[in-house]
Amino acid sequence: MDVTQDMNAQKKWMQLPRDVVVGHGVIDDVKNVCADLKLVDNALIVTGKSTRKIAGDIVHDSLVDSGQNVEMIVSESASLKEVDRVRRQAVDSGVEYLLGVGSGKSIDVAKLAATEIEVPFISVPTAASHDGIVSSRASIKDGTKTASIQANAPMAVVADTEIIANAPYRLLASGCGDIISNCTAVLDWQLANRLQNVPFSEYAAALSSMTAQILIDSADTIKPELESSVRMVVKALVSSGVAMSIAGSSRPASGSEHMFSHALDKVAPIPALHGEQCGVGTIMMMYLHGGDWKRIRDALKIINAPVTAEEMGIEDKYILEALVLSHTIRPERYTILATGLTPDAAEIVARKTKVIS
Ligand SMILES: NC(=O)C1=CN([C@@H]2O[C@H](COP(=O)(O)OP(=O)(O)OC[C@H]3O[C@@H](n4cnc5c(N)ncnc54)[C@H](O)[C@@H]3O)[C@@H](O)[C@H]2O)C=CC1
Ligand SMILES: O=C(CO)COP(=O)(O)O
Numbered sequence: 349m350d351v352t353q354d355m356n357a358q359k360k361w362m363q364l365p366r367d368v369v370v371g372h373g374v375i376d377d378v379k380n381v382c383a384d385l386k387l388v389d390n391a392l393i394v395t396g397k398s399t400r401k402i403a404g405d406i407v408h409d410s411l412v413d414s415g416q417n418v419e420m421i422v423s424e425s426a427s428l429k430e431v432d433r434v435r436r437q438a439v440d441s442g443v444e445y446l447l448g449v450g451s452g453k454s455i456d457v458a459k460l461a462a463t464e465i466e467v468p469f470i471s472v473p474t475a476a477s478h479d480g481i482v483s484s485r486a487s488i489k490d491g492t493k494t495a496s497i498q499a500n501a502p503m504a505v506v507a508d509t510e511i512i513a514n515a516p517y518r519l520l521a522s523g524c525g526d527i528i529s530n531c532t533a534v535l536d537w538q539l540a541n542r543l544q545n546v547p548f549s550e551y552a553a554a555l556s557s558m559t560a561q562i563l564i565d566s567a568d569t570i571k572p573e574l575e576s577s578v579r580m581v582v583k584a585l586v587s588s589g590v591a592m593s594i595a596g597s598s599r600p601a602s603g604s605e606h607m608f609s610h611a612l613d614k615v616a617p618i619p620a621l622h623g624e625q626c627g628v629g630t631i632m633m634m635y636l637h638g639g640d641w642k643r644i645r646d647a648l649k650i651i652n653a654p655v656t657a658e659e660m661g662i663e664d665k666y667i668l669e670a671l672v673l674s675h676t677i678r679p680e681r682y683t684i685l686a687t688g689l690t691p692d693a694a695e696i697v698a699r700k701t702k703v704i705s
Protein backbone atom coordinates (compact mmCIF):
# COMPACT_ATOMS: atom_id res chain seq x y z
CA MET A 349 0.00 0.00 0.00
CA ASP A 350 1.54 3.34 -0.97
CA VAL A 351 1.70 6.29 1.45
CA THR A 352 -1.43 8.01 0.05
CA GLN A 353 -3.46 4.82 0.27
CA ASP A 354 -2.14 4.25 3.78
CA MET A 355 -3.03 7.80 4.81
CA ASN A 356 -6.55 7.35 3.35
CA ALA A 357 -6.89 4.09 5.22
CA GLN A 358 -6.03 5.99 8.39
CA LYS A 359 -8.46 8.86 7.68
CA LYS A 360 -11.31 9.05 10.15
CA TRP A 361 -13.86 11.83 10.60
CA MET A 362 -14.96 11.92 14.24
CA GLN A 363 -18.04 14.04 14.86
CA LEU A 364 -18.51 15.08 18.50
CA PRO A 365 -20.97 17.47 20.17
CA ARG A 366 -19.37 20.97 20.48
CA ASP A 367 -21.15 21.98 23.70
CA VAL A 368 -22.48 19.69 26.44
CA VAL A 369 -24.33 21.46 29.27
CA VAL A 370 -25.57 19.38 32.22
CA GLY A 371 -27.13 20.79 35.39
CA HIS A 372 -30.09 22.13 37.34
CA GLY A 373 -32.23 24.50 35.30
CA VAL A 374 -29.89 24.55 32.26
CA ILE A 375 -32.91 24.47 29.96
CA ASP A 376 -32.84 28.26 30.38
CA ASP A 377 -29.34 28.20 28.87
CA VAL A 378 -30.48 26.76 25.51
CA LYS A 379 -30.66 30.29 24.09
CA ASN A 380 -27.07 30.97 25.24
CA VAL A 381 -25.84 27.71 23.73
CA CYS A 382 -27.52 28.64 20.42
CA ALA A 383 -25.88 32.08 20.56
CA ASP A 384 -22.50 30.48 21.31
CA LEU A 385 -22.95 28.32 18.20
CA LYS A 386 -24.09 31.37 16.18
CA LEU A 387 -27.52 29.74 15.70
CA VAL A 388 -29.47 32.95 16.14
CA ASP A 389 -32.63 32.65 14.05
CA ASN A 390 -35.13 30.37 12.30
CA ALA A 391 -35.30 27.36 14.57
CA LEU A 392 -37.57 24.31 14.37
CA ILE A 393 -38.27 22.40 17.58
CA VAL A 394 -39.29 18.74 17.37
CA THR A 395 -40.98 17.60 20.57
CA GLY A 396 -43.49 15.06 21.87
CA LYS A 397 -47.08 15.47 23.03
CA SER A 398 -46.27 15.26 26.74
CA THR A 399 -42.69 16.54 26.57
CA ARG A 400 -43.90 19.71 24.85
CA LYS A 401 -45.45 20.82 28.14
CA ILE A 402 -42.40 19.67 30.13
CA ALA A 403 -39.74 21.37 28.02
CA GLY A 404 -40.76 22.14 24.42
CA ASP A 405 -42.77 25.25 25.33
CA ILE A 406 -40.00 26.51 27.66
CA VAL A 407 -37.37 26.27 24.91
CA HIS A 408 -39.73 27.79 22.35
CA ASP A 409 -40.63 30.82 24.49
CA SER A 410 -37.02 31.35 25.58
CA LEU A 411 -35.77 31.44 21.97
CA VAL A 412 -38.65 33.73 20.90
CA ASP A 413 -37.83 36.06 23.82
CA SER A 414 -34.24 36.16 22.55
CA GLY A 415 -35.56 37.45 19.22
CA GLN A 416 -35.60 34.26 17.16
CA ASN A 417 -38.25 32.99 14.72
CA VAL A 418 -39.20 29.61 16.14
CA GLU A 419 -41.57 26.90 14.90
CA MET A 420 -42.49 23.75 16.82
CA ILE A 421 -43.73 20.37 15.58
CA VAL A 422 -45.09 17.57 17.74
CA SER A 423 -43.75 14.26 16.47
CA GLU A 424 -45.83 11.18 17.20
CA SER A 425 -43.37 8.43 16.27
CA ALA A 426 -39.78 7.82 15.18
CA SER A 427 -40.71 6.86 11.62
CA LEU A 428 -39.42 7.79 8.17
CA LYS A 429 -42.83 9.37 7.53
CA GLU A 430 -42.37 11.67 10.53
CA VAL A 431 -38.82 12.50 9.46
CA ASP A 432 -40.14 13.45 6.00
CA ARG A 433 -42.87 15.61 7.57
CA VAL A 434 -40.32 17.45 9.73
CA ARG A 435 -37.88 17.78 6.85
CA ARG A 436 -40.56 19.26 4.57
CA GLN A 437 -41.61 21.81 7.22
CA ALA A 438 -37.97 22.73 7.84
CA VAL A 439 -37.29 23.27 4.12
CA ASP A 440 -40.56 25.18 3.53
CA SER A 441 -39.79 27.48 6.48
CA GLY A 442 -36.12 27.84 5.61
CA VAL A 443 -35.00 26.94 9.14
CA GLU A 444 -31.32 27.25 9.98
CA TYR A 445 -31.23 24.60 12.74
CA LEU A 446 -33.35 22.04 14.56
CA LEU A 447 -33.74 21.13 18.22
CA GLY A 448 -34.96 17.74 19.49
CA VAL A 449 -36.65 18.46 22.84
CA GLY A 450 -37.98 15.34 24.55
CA SER A 451 -37.26 11.63 24.65
CA GLY A 452 -35.55 9.27 22.23
CA LYS A 453 -38.17 9.36 19.53
CA SER A 454 -38.33 13.19 19.21
CA ILE A 455 -34.53 13.50 19.32
CA ASP A 456 -34.05 10.86 16.62
CA VAL A 457 -36.58 12.45 14.27
CA ALA A 458 -34.93 15.87 14.67
CA LYS A 459 -31.46 14.33 14.34
CA LEU A 460 -32.18 12.59 11.04
CA ALA A 461 -34.20 15.44 9.53
CA ALA A 462 -31.38 17.89 10.36
CA THR A 463 -28.82 15.52 8.81
CA GLU A 464 -30.86 15.19 5.62
CA ILE A 465 -31.12 18.96 5.10
CA GLU A 466 -27.57 19.50 6.38
CA VAL A 467 -28.34 21.92 9.19
CA PRO A 468 -27.13 21.77 12.82
CA PHE A 469 -29.14 19.92 15.46
CA ILE A 470 -29.29 20.44 19.23
CA SER A 471 -30.36 17.66 21.62
CA VAL A 472 -32.40 18.69 24.67
CA PRO A 473 -33.34 15.39 26.38
CA THR A 474 -36.13 15.29 28.97
CA ALA A 475 -35.11 11.76 29.97
CA ALA A 476 -31.77 9.92 30.19
CA SER A 477 -33.19 6.68 28.78
CA HIS A 478 -30.42 5.76 26.31
CA ASP A 479 -27.31 7.12 24.59
CA GLY A 480 -29.22 8.27 21.52
CA ILE A 481 -29.50 11.63 23.26
CA VAL A 482 -25.83 12.16 22.36
CA SER A 483 -24.99 9.71 19.58
CA SER A 484 -24.74 10.15 15.83
CA ARG A 485 -27.16 7.23 15.35
CA ALA A 486 -30.87 7.50 14.68
CA SER A 487 -33.23 4.55 15.14
CA ILE A 488 -36.05 5.08 12.69
CA LYS A 489 -38.98 2.82 11.84
CA ASP A 490 -39.56 2.08 8.17
CA GLY A 491 -42.76 0.05 8.11
CA THR A 492 -42.23 -2.85 10.53
CA LYS A 493 -38.42 -2.60 10.40
CA THR A 494 -36.37 -0.33 12.69
CA ALA A 495 -33.14 0.77 11.08
CA SER A 496 -30.12 2.17 12.91
CA ILE A 497 -29.11 5.04 10.63
CA GLN A 498 -25.85 7.01 10.67
CA ALA A 499 -26.67 10.70 11.21
CA ASN A 500 -24.83 13.81 12.37
CA ALA A 501 -24.00 14.07 16.05
CA PRO A 502 -25.76 16.90 17.90
CA MET A 503 -23.85 20.20 17.82
CA ALA A 504 -24.84 20.55 21.48
CA VAL A 505 -26.54 18.57 24.24
CA VAL A 506 -28.41 20.46 26.97
CA ALA A 507 -29.47 18.10 29.76
CA ASP A 508 -31.47 19.72 32.55
CA THR A 509 -30.95 17.46 35.57
CA GLU A 510 -34.03 18.86 37.34
CA ILE A 511 -36.32 17.94 34.43
CA ILE A 512 -34.69 14.53 33.94
CA ALA A 513 -34.80 13.76 37.69
CA ASN A 514 -38.54 14.43 37.60
CA ALA A 515 -39.08 12.03 34.71
CA PRO A 516 -40.33 8.54 35.64
CA TYR A 517 -37.40 6.75 37.31
CA ARG A 518 -37.95 3.83 34.93
CA LEU A 519 -36.43 5.97 32.15
CA LEU A 520 -33.24 6.65 34.14
CA ALA A 521 -32.92 2.95 35.00
CA SER A 522 -33.35 2.22 31.27
CA GLY A 523 -30.46 4.57 30.50
CA CYS A 524 -28.34 2.59 32.98
CA GLY A 525 -29.22 -0.62 31.15
CA ASP A 526 -28.07 0.90 27.87
CA ILE A 527 -24.75 1.91 29.46
CA ILE A 528 -24.15 -1.46 31.15
CA SER A 529 -24.75 -3.12 27.76
CA ASN A 530 -21.38 -1.66 26.67
CA CYS A 531 -19.78 -4.59 28.58
CA THR A 532 -20.88 -7.23 26.09
CA ALA A 533 -20.82 -4.87 23.10
CA VAL A 534 -17.06 -4.42 23.60
CA LEU A 535 -16.47 -8.16 24.17
CA ASP A 536 -18.30 -8.86 20.88
CA TRP A 537 -16.25 -6.20 19.11
CA GLN A 538 -12.97 -7.70 20.40
CA LEU A 539 -14.13 -11.17 19.34
CA ALA A 540 -15.01 -9.90 15.84
CA ASN A 541 -11.59 -8.24 15.60
CA ARG A 542 -9.78 -11.44 16.56
CA LEU A 543 -11.83 -13.79 14.38
CA GLN A 544 -12.54 -11.54 11.39
CA ASN A 545 -10.04 -8.70 11.68
CA VAL A 546 -12.92 -6.24 12.04
CA PRO A 547 -11.48 -2.71 12.55
CA PHE A 548 -11.18 -2.07 16.28
CA SER A 549 -10.41 1.11 18.24
CA GLU A 550 -8.66 0.53 21.57
CA TYR A 551 -9.56 4.05 22.68
CA ALA A 552 -13.29 3.73 21.86
CA ALA A 553 -13.42 0.28 23.47
CA ALA A 554 -11.58 1.40 26.61
CA LEU A 555 -13.81 4.47 26.98
CA SER A 556 -16.96 2.41 26.47
CA SER A 557 -15.97 -0.37 28.86
CA MET A 558 -14.74 2.06 31.51
CA THR A 559 -18.04 3.97 31.29
CA ALA A 560 -20.01 0.79 32.01
CA GLN A 561 -17.65 -0.33 34.81
CA ILE A 562 -17.89 3.03 36.60
CA LEU A 563 -21.67 2.84 36.51
CA ILE A 564 -21.70 -0.78 37.75
CA ASP A 565 -19.38 0.20 40.62
CA SER A 566 -21.65 3.16 41.49
CA ALA A 567 -24.97 1.32 41.05
CA ASP A 568 -25.96 1.94 44.68
CA THR A 569 -25.78 5.72 44.14
CA ILE A 570 -28.45 5.67 41.41
CA LYS A 571 -31.68 6.67 43.12
CA PRO A 572 -35.04 8.15 42.00
CA GLU A 573 -35.43 11.93 41.87
CA LEU A 574 -31.75 12.54 42.67
CA GLU A 575 -30.05 15.07 40.36
CA SER A 576 -26.65 13.61 41.30
CA SER A 577 -27.82 10.27 39.88
CA VAL A 578 -28.99 12.00 36.72
CA ARG A 579 -25.63 13.77 36.36
CA MET A 580 -23.78 10.45 36.61
CA VAL A 581 -26.01 8.72 34.05
CA VAL A 582 -25.99 11.64 31.60
CA LYS A 583 -22.18 11.85 31.74
CA ALA A 584 -22.03 8.09 31.11
CA LEU A 585 -24.39 8.43 28.13
CA VAL A 586 -22.23 11.28 26.78
CA SER A 587 -19.18 9.06 27.21
CA SER A 588 -20.86 6.20 25.32
CA GLY A 589 -21.83 8.60 22.54
CA VAL A 590 -18.24 9.85 22.29
CA ALA A 591 -16.99 6.25 22.10
CA MET A 592 -19.33 5.64 19.15
CA SER A 593 -18.14 8.83 17.48
CA ILE A 594 -14.48 7.78 17.91
CA ALA A 595 -15.30 4.35 16.46
CA GLY A 596 -17.41 5.82 13.67
CA SER A 597 -20.05 3.19 14.43
CA SER A 598 -22.23 1.91 17.27
CA ARG A 599 -19.88 -1.09 17.81
CA PRO A 600 -18.60 0.15 21.24
CA ALA A 601 -22.17 0.31 22.54
CA SER A 602 -24.13 -2.19 20.49
CA GLY A 603 -23.40 -5.88 20.19
CA SER A 604 -25.28 -9.15 20.67
CA GLU A 605 -27.29 -7.67 23.56
CA HIS A 606 -28.63 -4.97 21.24
CA MET A 607 -29.42 -7.53 18.58
CA PHE A 608 -31.48 -9.33 21.21
CA SER A 609 -33.27 -6.05 22.03
CA HIS A 610 -33.97 -5.27 18.38
CA ALA A 611 -35.26 -8.83 17.93
CA LEU A 612 -37.54 -8.39 20.96
CA ASP A 613 -38.86 -5.16 19.39
CA LYS A 614 -39.89 -7.34 16.43
CA VAL A 615 -41.51 -10.28 18.25
CA ALA A 616 -42.92 -8.89 21.51
CA PRO A 617 -46.47 -7.48 21.26
CA ILE A 618 -45.54 -4.74 23.75
CA PRO A 619 -41.73 -4.32 23.98
CA ALA A 620 -40.10 -2.84 27.08
CA LEU A 621 -37.87 0.25 26.92
CA HIS A 622 -34.73 -0.04 24.78
CA GLY A 623 -32.35 0.19 27.73
CA GLU A 624 -34.36 -2.32 29.79
CA GLN A 625 -34.19 -4.92 27.00
CA CYS A 626 -30.49 -4.24 26.45
CA GLY A 627 -29.79 -4.70 30.16
CA VAL A 628 -31.50 -8.10 30.24
CA GLY A 629 -29.76 -8.99 26.98
CA THR A 630 -26.40 -8.15 28.57
CA ILE A 631 -27.00 -10.67 31.38
CA MET A 632 -27.56 -13.47 28.87
CA MET A 633 -24.81 -12.46 26.42
CA MET A 634 -22.31 -12.15 29.27
CA TYR A 635 -23.23 -15.74 30.20
CA LEU A 636 -22.49 -16.78 26.58
CA HIS A 637 -19.14 -14.97 26.79
CA GLY A 638 -18.37 -16.96 29.96
CA GLY A 639 -18.18 -13.69 31.89
CA ASP A 640 -19.52 -12.58 35.28
CA TRP A 641 -23.20 -12.34 34.31
CA LYS A 642 -24.19 -12.34 38.00
CA ARG A 643 -22.33 -9.03 38.48
CA ILE A 644 -24.33 -7.53 35.61
CA ARG A 645 -27.58 -8.89 37.04
CA ASP A 646 -26.76 -7.64 40.57
CA ALA A 647 -25.97 -4.12 39.31
CA LEU A 648 -29.23 -3.93 37.36
CA LYS A 649 -31.14 -5.17 40.43
CA ILE A 650 -29.50 -2.54 42.65
CA ILE A 651 -30.52 0.12 40.12
CA ASN A 652 -34.01 -1.40 40.07
CA ALA A 653 -33.88 -2.11 36.34
CA PRO A 654 -35.61 -5.29 35.14
CA VAL A 655 -33.59 -8.55 35.12
CA THR A 656 -36.34 -10.99 34.11
CA ALA A 657 -38.90 -11.35 31.34
CA GLU A 658 -41.63 -10.94 33.93
CA GLU A 659 -40.15 -7.65 35.22
CA MET A 660 -40.11 -6.39 31.62
CA GLY A 661 -43.74 -7.42 31.22
CA ILE A 662 -42.83 -9.80 28.39
CA GLU A 663 -43.86 -13.46 28.16
CA ASP A 664 -41.06 -16.05 28.31
CA LYS A 665 -41.86 -17.34 24.83
CA TYR A 666 -40.93 -14.00 23.25
CA ILE A 667 -37.56 -14.00 25.03
CA LEU A 668 -36.79 -17.41 23.52
CA GLU A 669 -38.07 -16.34 20.09
CA ALA A 670 -35.93 -13.20 20.19
CA LEU A 671 -32.82 -15.14 21.29
CA VAL A 672 -33.11 -17.49 18.33
CA LEU A 673 -33.78 -14.54 15.95
CA SER A 674 -31.06 -12.23 17.30
CA HIS A 675 -28.15 -13.20 15.03
CA THR A 676 -30.26 -12.36 11.94
CA ILE A 677 -30.84 -8.74 13.03
CA ARG A 678 -27.46 -7.53 11.83
CA PRO A 679 -25.79 -10.51 10.08
CA GLU A 680 -22.82 -8.39 9.04
CA ARG A 681 -21.98 -7.62 12.69
CA TYR A 682 -20.11 -10.66 14.12
CA THR A 683 -20.83 -11.31 17.80
CA ILE A 684 -20.80 -14.19 20.30
CA LEU A 685 -24.10 -15.25 18.74
CA ALA A 686 -22.14 -16.23 15.60
CA THR A 687 -24.51 -18.36 13.49
CA GLY A 688 -27.23 -18.18 16.11
CA LEU A 689 -28.60 -20.03 19.12
CA THR A 690 -30.58 -23.24 18.69
CA PRO A 691 -33.96 -23.23 20.49
CA ASP A 692 -32.72 -25.59 23.21
CA ALA A 693 -29.54 -23.56 23.72
CA ALA A 694 -31.66 -20.41 23.98
CA GLU A 695 -33.76 -22.01 26.70
CA ILE A 696 -30.65 -23.03 28.64
CA VAL A 697 -29.24 -19.47 28.51
CA ALA A 698 -32.51 -17.86 29.57
CA ARG A 699 -33.07 -20.33 32.45
CA LYS A 700 -29.46 -20.41 33.73
CA THR A 701 -29.49 -16.59 33.97
CA LYS A 702 -32.98 -16.61 35.57
CA VAL A 703 -34.35 -14.34 32.82
CA ILE A 704 -37.14 -16.89 32.46
CA SER A 705 -38.33 -19.13 35.26
N1 LIG B 1 -30.44 6.98 18.32
C1 LIG B 1 -30.02 6.03 19.11
O1 LIG B 1 -28.82 5.77 19.24
C2 LIG B 1 -31.04 5.24 19.87
C3 LIG B 1 -32.38 5.40 19.62
N2 LIG B 1 -33.31 4.68 20.29
C4 LIG B 1 -34.73 4.91 19.96
O2 LIG B 1 -35.30 5.78 20.93
C5 LIG B 1 -36.68 5.46 21.10
C6 LIG B 1 -36.92 5.09 22.54
O3 LIG B 1 -36.58 6.25 23.28
P1 LIG B 1 -37.00 6.32 24.83
O4 LIG B 1 -36.63 7.65 25.32
O5 LIG B 1 -36.46 5.08 25.50
O6 LIG B 1 -38.57 6.12 24.79
P2 LIG B 1 -39.66 7.10 24.19
O7 LIG B 1 -39.09 8.11 23.27
O8 LIG B 1 -40.70 6.17 23.66
O9 LIG B 1 -40.18 7.87 25.50
C7 LIG B 1 -40.74 7.08 26.50
C8 LIG B 1 -41.80 7.88 27.20
O10 LIG B 1 -41.17 8.77 28.13
C9 LIG B 1 -41.89 9.99 28.17
N3 LIG B 1 -41.06 11.04 28.73
C10 LIG B 1 -39.88 11.50 28.25
N4 LIG B 1 -39.38 12.45 29.08
C11 LIG B 1 -40.28 12.59 30.11
C12 LIG B 1 -40.34 13.42 31.27
N5 LIG B 1 -39.34 14.28 31.57
N6 LIG B 1 -41.40 13.29 32.09
C13 LIG B 1 -42.38 12.40 31.81
N7 LIG B 1 -42.40 11.59 30.72
C14 LIG B 1 -41.35 11.70 29.88
C15 LIG B 1 -42.25 10.19 26.71
O11 LIG B 1 -43.30 11.10 26.59
C16 LIG B 1 -42.65 8.78 26.28
O12 LIG B 1 -44.02 8.55 26.56
C17 LIG B 1 -36.98 4.28 20.19
O13 LIG B 1 -37.51 4.77 18.99
C18 LIG B 1 -35.59 3.68 19.97
O14 LIG B 1 -35.52 3.00 18.73
C19 LIG B 1 -32.95 3.77 21.26
C20 LIG B 1 -31.59 3.59 21.54
C21 LIG B 1 -30.57 4.30 20.85
O1 LIG C 1 -28.60 1.78 20.96
C1 LIG C 1 -27.53 2.06 20.47
C2 LIG C 1 -26.30 2.17 21.30
O2 LIG C 1 -26.65 2.11 22.68
C3 LIG C 1 -27.39 2.26 19.00
O3 LIG C 1 -27.09 1.00 18.52
P1 LIG C 1 -27.74 0.36 17.20
O4 LIG C 1 -26.73 0.66 16.14
O5 LIG C 1 -27.87 -1.11 17.53
O6 LIG C 1 -29.07 1.01 16.98
Ligand SMILES: [Zn+2]
Pocket residue numbers: 478479526601602606622626
Ligand atom coordinates in the same frame (compact mmCIF):
# COMPACT_ATOMS: atom_id res chain seq x y z
ZN1 LIG D 1 -28.63 1.27 23.04
